[in-house]
Amino acid sequence: MTxxxxxxxxxxxxxxxxxxxxxxGSKADSFTVTSSLDGKTVLPxxxxxxxxxxxxxxxxxxxxxxxxxxxxxxxxxxxAPYSYGGEGNWLITTFFKPGLHSFxxxxxxxxxxxxxxxxxxxxxxxPRPPAKLVGTWTRNVSAADLRKGSPGLVGGRWxxxxxxxxxxxxxxxxxxxxxxxxxxxVMGPEVIDRPEQTGAFCGVTPLHTWKVAVSAGDKSMRLNPxxxxxxxxxxxxxxxxxxxxx
Numbered sequence: 001m002t003x004x005x006x007x008x009x010x011x012x013x014x015x016x017x018x019x020x021x022x023x024x025g026s027k028a029d030s031f032t033v034t035s036s037l038d039g040k041t042v043l044p045x046x047x048x049x050x051x052x053x054x055x056x057x058x059x060x061x062x063x064x065x066x067x068x069x070x071x072x073x074x075x076x077x078x079x080a081p082y083s084y085g086g087e088g089n090w091l092i093t094t095f096f097k098p099g100l101h102s103f104x105x106x107x108x109x110x111x112x113x114x115x116x117x118x119x120x121x122x123x124x125x126x127p128r129p130p131a132k133l134v135g136t137w138t139r140n141v142s143a144a145d146l147r148k149g150s151p152g153l154v155g156g157r158w159x160x161x162x163x164x165x166x167x168x169x170x171x172x173x174x175x176x177x178x179x180x181x182x183x184x185x186v187m188g189p190e191v192i193d194r195p196e197q198t199g200a201f202c203g204v205t206p207l208h209t210w211k212v213a214v215s216a217g218d219k220s221m222r223l224n225p226x227x228x229x230x231x232x233x234x235x236x237x238x239x240x241x242x243x244x245x246x
Contacts, residue, residue, distance in 0.1 A: 030054070032054050032055075032115050032117075033051055033052065033053040033054070033116065034052045034054075034105075034117050035050060035103075035105045035117055035119075036049060036051075037091075037119065038117065040121050042121060042122045043091070043093055043122070043124070044093075044124070045092065045094060045126065045127075047090060048084075048090060049067065051077065051084075051107060051117070052082075055109065059109075061109060062082075062107055064076055064077065064078050065077045065107045065108075066108070067084050067103075067104070068105075069193075070101050085189065085190070090176070092189075093124075094176070095126075095193045096123040096126075097123075098123055098125040099122060099123065101123055103120070103121065104117070104118045126164040127179070128164050129162055129177070130183075133162050133214070135161075135244055136161045136162075136246045137159070137161075137221055137243065138242065140156065141155045141156060141236070141237055145239070148235050148236040149232045149236030150236075153233060153236055153237065166191045167187075172193070173190070173197075174190065175190050176189055184210060184226065185209070185212055186208065187207070187209075187234065201233050201237070202232075202233055206230060208225060209226040210223055210224065211226055218244065219243065219244050220243050222241050222242075223238050223240065224239055
């Protein structure tokens with residue numbers, strides 16, 4: 001091989017290596033994911049947990065973002081903004097044991113590239129509800145009540161179980177409640193702890209204040225929205241008098 005041929009061969013080889021390195025590094029460098037909770041060492045009871053994938057459009061599109069808590073799959077988001085529980089919803093930690101927990105966001109592209117973001121943070125103890133409210137309450141939801149909500153509601157006997165997790169209307173159907181100093185409550189979204197949950201009372205709705213009146217002896221509880229609650233299903237089921245069953 002002549003000296004000139006050797007020079008051309010080396011030049012071509014260098015060019016191939018340079019291009020290959022650039023292509024190999026472009027996807028790895030341009031596809032990352034972070035989240036709005038990165039850097040947090042202690043989580044409050046309620047946080048917006050939003051994933052932030054970064055990818056060059058020429059390298060692919062985001063197919064989904066999965067959320068894991070202590071290794072279990074808790075939620076999947078398919079479109080931006082990639083929010084845990086759906087846009088505007090909250091990571092509500094009342095179902096956790098206090099202490100250190102791991103949180104992971106995994107973003108996947110349409111051509112199966114994967115980027116992962118992990119962090120650990122402590123969760124504080126959930127506050128206990130007022131003692132006079134703790135327990136199980138029931139009421140019959142009538143046809144007149146149902147007219148306030150959507151056609152999918154089912155009349156009959158409904159139950160509320162009040163605990164530190166939230167107010168539950170059935171298995172894995174806890175929703176967030178904040179207790180006010182005047183005895184009233186602010187009702188919020190579903191407390192999500194598993195991906196198959198479908199949403200309780202309108203999904204993500206604006207928080208709304210409800211008046212709580214408990215009878216002498218804590219045997220009955222009257223619930224009424226303060227003003228107009230935009231979640232009609234919540235009004236249909238919750239508004240009225242509840243009787244303590246235990």
